[in-house]
Amino acid sequence: MATDNVDLPDLSNEASGPAPALLNSEMPAEATPKHAAQDLEAVFDVPVTVSAVLGKSAMEVSHLLKLGKGTIVELDRKVGEAIDIYVNDRLVARGEVVLVEDRLGVTMTEIIKAGQS
Numbered sequence: 849m850a851t852d853n854v855d856l857p858d859l860s861n862e863a864s865g866p867a868p869a870l871l872n873s874e875m876p877a878e879a880t881p882k883h884a885a886q887d888l889e890a891v892f893d894v895p896v897t898v899s900a901v902l903g904k905s906a907m908e909v910s911h912l913l914k915l916g917k918g919t920i921v922e923l924d925r926k927v928g929e930a931i932d933i934y935v936n937d938r939l940v941a942r943g944e945v946v947l948v949e950d951r952l953g954v955t956m957t958e959i960i961k962a963g964q965s
Contacts, residue, residue, distance in 0.1 A: 899934040900954045902945070930957060 903923025915921070925931070930942040933954060942958040 896935050897937070899937075900943070900945075901932040901934065903931075 903925035905921050933941040939960050941956040943954045943956040946953045946955050
């Protein structure tokens, strides 16, 4: 197995001069990458599952089997309360149910950042 020797700067002594550019926490404005929609083109065709959860309810299987058309199931949310929007089983937003012509839709009112819920 061949080993390549690479010269690395000595970072143990601060008196040796300014830190290498890679260690500086500030990037010059001209070096900041600019992103456009075209950068995401590779993921445009990736399928995802989007779910809008109006609420939840727990019941026994025997009760579930007795449900019929027109049966009302009580959910754990109140009317007007925000619904949860999941993408691939991950909470990403909260929103409201809207009526668009003769179809139901969802408008996002809050984006959930990673680690927040």
